[in-house]
Amino acid sequence: MFESVQYWDPAAQFVLFSALKILVVFGVTLVFVSLSVVAERRVSAWIQDRVGPNRVGIPFTNIRFLGLGQMLADGLKFLLKEDFTPNYVRTVYFWLAPAITLIPAFLTLAVIPFGSTLGNPNNRMVIANLNVGILYTFGVVSLGVYGIVLAGYASNSKYPFLGGIRSSAQMISYEIAMGLSVIPIFLLVGSLNLGDVVGYQSGGLHTWLVWKQPLAFFIFLIAAFAETNRLPFDMPESESELIGGYHTEYSSMKFALFFLGEYANMIASCSMMVTLFFGGWTPPWGAEAATTLWAGLGHLACFLVKVIGMMLLFIWVRWMLPRFRYDQLMDLGWRRFIPIALFNILVTAFVVALWQR
Amino acid sequence: MPPLTDLLFYVFAGLTLVCGFLCVANPFSRNPVTSAMFLVLTIVSMAGLFILLHAFFLAAVQILVYAGAVMVLFLFVIMLLDLREEERRRIRTFTLATGALIVMVIVGLLVRVLSGAAPVRQTGPEVEGHTKILGRILLEQYVLPFEVLSLLLLVAMVGVILLSKKDIK
Numbered sequence: 002m003f004e005s006v007q008y009w010d011p012a013a014q015f016v017l018f019s020a021l022k023i024l025v026v027f028g029v030t031l032v033f034v035s036l037s038v039v040a041e042r043r044v045s046a047w048i049q050d051r052v053g054p055n056r057v058g059i060p061f062t063n064i065r066f067l068g069l070g071q072m073l074a075d076g077l078k079f080l081l082k083e084d085f086t087p088n089y090v091r092t093v094y095f096w097l098a099p100a101i102t103l104i105p106a107f108l109t110l111a112v113i114p115f116g117s118t119l120g121n122p123n124n125r126m127v128i129a130n131l132n133v134g135i136l137y138t139f140g141v142v143s144l145g146v147y148g149i150v151l152a153g154y155a156s157n158s159k160y161p162f163l164g165g166i167r168s169s170a171q172m173i174s175y176e177i178a179m180g181l182s183v184i185p186i187f188l189l190v191g192s193l194n195l196g197d198v199v200g201y202q203s204g205g206l207h208t209w210l211v212w213k214q215p216l217a218f219f220i221f222l223i224a225a226f227a228e229t230n231r232l233p234f235d236m237p238e239s240e241s242e243l244i245g246g247y248h249t250e251y252s253s254m255k256f257a258l259f260f261l262g263e264y265a266n267m268i269a270s271c272s273m274m275v276t277l278f279f280g281g282w283t284p285p286w287g288a289e290a291a292t293t294l295w296a297g298l299g300h301l302a303c304f305l306v307k308v309i310g311m312m313l314l315f316i317w318v319r320w321m322l323p324r325f326r327y328d329q330l331m332d333l334g335w336r337r338f339i340p341i342a343l344f345n346i347l348v349t350a351f352v353v354a355l356w357q358r
Numbered sequence: 359m360p361p362l363t364d365l366l367f368y369v370f371a372g373l374t375l376v377c378g379f380l381c382v383a384n385p386f387s388r389n390p391v392t393s394a395m396f397l398v399l400t401i402v403s404m405a406g407l408f409i410l411l412h413a414f415f416l417a418a419v420q421i422l423v424y425a426g427a428v429m430v431l432f433l434f435v436i437m438l439l440d441l442r443e444e445e446r447r448r449i450r451t452f453t454l455a456t457g458a459l460i461v462m463v464i465v466g467l468l469v470r471v472l473s474g475a476a477p478v479r480q481t482g483p484e485v486e487g488h489t490k491i492l493g494r495i496l497l498e499q500y501v502l503p504f505e506v507l508s509l510l511l512l513v514a515m516v517g518v519i520l521l522s523k524k525d526i527k
Contacts, residue, residue: 136415137418
């Protein structure tokens with residue numbers, strides 16, 4: 002069945018493989034999202050010395066399997082709850098906002114090289130191998146703000162509105178710090194293509210960019226917490242001040258879409274960090290692009306393991322640190338990170354210029 | 359059947375025109391937020407046109423700067439000012455006439471320029487996203503206008519700070 006594909010014309014092959022890659026990435030991300038929700042609950046339980054959701058397994062049996070059935074239970078709960086729309090909301094935007102939050106999170110994954118090849122060197126494991134990969138990512142990420150702002154506006158009540166306003170200010174501020182923090186990476190690599198960034202780091206553990214650019218990684222990591230609205234920076238939905246922030250008026254599946262969007266964003270920024278700073282799909286002992294199917298699968302696994310590690314870091318930080326105050330957050334973004342990032346760019350530019358002389 | 363790129367050109371061009379029209383003269387809603395959102399859609403569909411011209415860098419920057427940053431700030435200001443009277447205001451004849459005049463002048467200029475220009479047959483993938491070339495041109499050939507522009511932005515920034523802080527010691 003698979004042999005006949007070789008004789009198709011290249012355009013048809015390209016369409017087939019792209020569609021397959023999109024489907025697989027989409028499916029894996031969705032599974033990852035629900036897994037990370039369970040992981041979040043279990044890890045938080047361990048940190049707080051509780052047990053956490055460990056009971057739900059396969060229905061009608063005694064098989065619990067670490068409580069992973071909780072994934073399905075959570076999903077069902079969201080689907081079956083009453084979908085209530087208050088009568089004072091601006092209906093069109095109220096319906097659009099959750100979708101607008103979710104879409105950019107998935108679009109970001111399109112340029113991430115999640116593996117080398119599966120044996121065929123012409124079929125690289127990235128959905129869109131763009132020359133301006135990183136700019137595309139930042140462009141799409143910046144569109145994610147609209148979902149939250151519109152949710153705040155559409156809800157037409159005080160707390161969501163404040164949450165929406167807060168989030169737009171927060172996300173724009175930290176986008177600047179985030180964008181400035183990755184410029185040194187591209188000064189070193191000399192290309193905006195994410196595949197080239199991974200190629201630069203393919204020599205093994207010591208060539209990973211996190212050693213050369215620890216400052217850039219630090220700023221990017223913290224900006225990623227702010228961009229994904231995670232604690233310690235979850236101002237847009239801080240419960241003690243804003244009830245639920247921008248999603249106060251949302252229920253059932255519409256709320257679930259915000260929830261999915263938050264976790265999909267987390268996965269996207271974790272994959273981004275793995276690609277930029279931790280060598281992407283390359284194992285710690287270095288590797289060339291795979292020539293066999295098994296090596297290719299190994300590279301995929303390597304990427305997934307790194308992403309899972311970063312996700313655990315995100316979850317760990319959430320349950321360890323208290324929330325910042327809003328003015329402290331803005332102060333940190335504008336008066337600390339942006340100057341540090343600019344300084345980092347200057348130093349790196351000087352070093353690169355001297356090195357090449 | 360026309361090639362896919364031609365089809366996509368008509369899709370994006372149509373979207374740009376329709377969204378642009380709905381941004382300035384939406385017959386269904388005079389809500390400023392709706393206008394701003396249609397402006398975002400206009401910008402995004404123009405980025406689609408840039409991609410069809412193989413100008414990936416321009417497309418990415420267009421979305422990053424205009425759709426992602428400038429328009430969010432627009433939305434921010436509109437939401438904070440709460441422009442209720444804008445929704446009630448009707449389209450005035452004077453504004454309509456001035457707008458039409460300006461559009462006619464721009465169309466005249468475009469026709470003059472475009473009729474004089476020779477059409478480029480095929481840009482092709484060889485100019486694909488040449489960020490390096492763009493940077494070189496900006497910092498070598500056009501370095502003076504580029505720096506003057508950045509000075510202009512700095513002046514605007516200082517001006518805003520001066521205006522917003524009335525009691526500077």
